[in-house]
Amino acid sequence: MSASPRKIIPLVPLNPLGPPEQKIQARAVTGRHARWRWAMVWLTQAFFYGLPWLNFNQRQAVLFDVAGGRFYLFGAVLYPQDLIYLTALLVLCALLLFAATALAGRVWCGFACPQTVYTQIFQWLELRIEGDRLARMRLDAQAWDAGKLRLRTGKHLAWAAVSLWTGLTFVGWFTPIRDLSTGLLTASGIGPWEVFWVLFYSLATYGNAGYLREKVCQHMCPYGRFQGSMLDRDTLIVGYDSARGEPRGARARGSDAQALKLGSCVDCTICVQVCPVGIDIREGLQAPCISCGLCIDACDTVMDKLQAPRGLIRFASQRELAGEAAAVGWRAQWRRPRVRIYAALLLGVSAALMLGFASRPTLRVDAIRDRGVLARQGEDGRITNVYRLQVMNASERARRIEVRVDGTPGLQVDTQVGRTLLAAQALTLPVTLSLPPAQAVSLAGRIVPIRLRVVDLDHAAQEFAAADSTFVIPH
Template identity: 45%
Template sequence: MNDRIPYAEIAVVPAKLQARPIEAGIHTRSFSGVFRNLRIGFAGALFLLFFGTAWLQWNGRQAVLWDLGNSKFHIFGATFWPQDFILLSALLIICAFGLFAITVYAGRVWCGYSCPQSTWTWLFMWCEKVTEGDRSQRIKLAAAPWSANKLVRRLAKHSLWLAIGLVTGLTFVGYFTPIRPLAAELLTLQLGGVALFWVLFFTAATYINAGLLSEAVCLHMCPYARFQSVMFDKDTLAVAYDPRRGESRGPRKKGSNAHAQGLGDCIDCTLCVQVCPTGIDIRDGLQMACIGCAACIDACDGVMDKMGYERGLIGYKSEHSLQGGTTHWLRPRLAGYALALLVMFGALGMALYLRPMVSLDVIKDRGLFRENALGQIENIYLLKIINKTERTGHYRLQLLDADGFSLQGKTLFTVAAGDMSELPVSVAMLADRPVSSSQPLAFEISDQDDPAINSVAHSRFVAPMNR
């Protein structure tokens, strides 16, 4: 097909998009196949991870919880504080980079198999099939005037969508507010305030995105498709139709010698179009609207089986292979991405391993100094100590290299597991005359049970020079 869009031009020829407007209604046909099973497997894993993890308990507390009120993020045995969120940013950057690398290798596999938008949309499409029937029944129902049957089916579909939306919204909010009391309050209709607002907000977001908009989100709202041309190269695998093998397309009887009549392997059954969730015809070439779900591969492989032809008329193909060449699996760009990912993962692992398990911040009191009962100059400080371990921390506080200074008050204290404690302390200057009006001070706390766990924070001691 000479109107096929070259890989490098995907993003700059939107006029070639063949997607039917979503408003016109895309009624996909049911199909089966290897890639459908793969997608169901990925979807099952994603649902299990999302819906299941929220209910897990760890050491008497929700295993994964972003406690916004206390600015803490619990993930199993680890607690992360705002100071650690640089690690989270690093993880997100690595994930984005990983997505680029995977896209260079295999196109939009993320969209096709793991993207939550696609996954929930497939689930909602399944609900549509359960309540309104298969493709032909849905097309008939859409065209039919309103009747009791149509009303009941539509109500059932939207109720199912809303129910899934509600469970999704509840689970999502449950990662920020303990899910068990949240669910209990929702079930007993006692949920109110901010929590209720967010549960309803995410319920509506799920219902609208996966149900009402479905693939329109991929077509018109997601920017990822627009980046493709930057990431794809001539060896990138993408779902593609092989026109050299398929053309000229046309119907024929099974077993007939179609090739002798100048026909290719495509029997023009349009099944590949009927199963496509974005309503495109992959035979027109690679298009931005293709989310790489491989439904057309499954559909076409089924047709090839029935016709007794070799599978793979539509398949994961590179532009090189479509031109009759070979796909280069090992190429410098991919090796570079793999190496960079390895280094980034190594650095993140090291940063996590070396993450200080106690954190100390020192805030100097606004008053510059004061004189105590012994006539010594004193400065007041507020220490903030965060215990990032999963046990009660017993700490010792001391000044480092502080000749001429004395720490007043408590130097031994405890902080509960995963908690923060504030400790006001004062430091007195023992010398009569300060060497400078502002001198550096270093505070150190160390864990009495594990001296390797310690933290040092710096501040200044202020004193008058004219005493």
């Protein structure tokens, strides 16, 4: 009796990363949300690209000079000691993000996030060069030939140009952009670190906006993961009205959906085709959704063609979509306690930031004692102490300064330091204080408190900076 032949099972290699994801080719759409998205693109990029080129008092209006330890904001000059204002600004931005999320979900992601903005710019270039969704899908499936090579080369050259310009502008916030541009054109006057950061930021823009796109939002950005803790059932989200839309099904234009026992959704899937993250909004609230509203524009266009009411997909709360509450408008959202708390915090932090920034001193001084010798006694019995004053001019005008001392009768400044402090200049001034013999004898063995003042001679009554220190009188 012969043995039955063995059944050979072919080995299929396993993909530990799961099945490959299909490339998302979003369909172009027009509508009010698409217009708002483009308005935010123009607004944010006019700020990012344009502000470094703006001059103020013969210098770049906004410049973060990290190497020089100066931050220029129009007429204000900030030093590293002013990082408290940056901290308050970051807190303010975080509160704005939390408030926006509590109101309308991930609208920041859908309209103003840099990843979204640059992805939209790159997709627009892709649309202009390769065509709309179906044309791009056919091009993806097409074998390589001269036509495909020409289109792909043109697209990537356009992406590279935008990326390089973005990298140059980014570095231009930290290095004067006019010097940077001239240095790049003449291949001189630009350091290796500037070249590195221009190329690094350009490559990051090219990769994130051209290739990673929605994967940055889904896998790299932490905001999409913890946004659920900031939402509640009253937050306005992009949602599908399943009670009105189901059961979905195709029908002729102008036909009666109720007679056909169908809902308003015709299952055209255009809402899925326009989604930049490739989700089906009809499946409910999902973490990848960035609340861009493009599916709303697409669905409204279909409803208009069917002569049906808009709003099958709309910004609505989960309570409204579940039939637990009536529709709540944007204005009514401000009555919610969570939103009011965020608004109160925003007002408080904004007021504190503006008040602190407006009242910050523009002339500053720190006093450091000579650590080598605390006190010296001269042949005539005079006692001297040596100090180093760190003087900072946080203004846009030059100052004539003079050092004065208060605290002990007879104490005076030897070799008076009177000089001009240039705009946005910081100096280290050596200062010697002396006490006559008569006072030194009466105060022998004591350490007396003093106050060193740097006075602006042009505004002596109004502007001065003071630093407390001590004067040592030996036995």
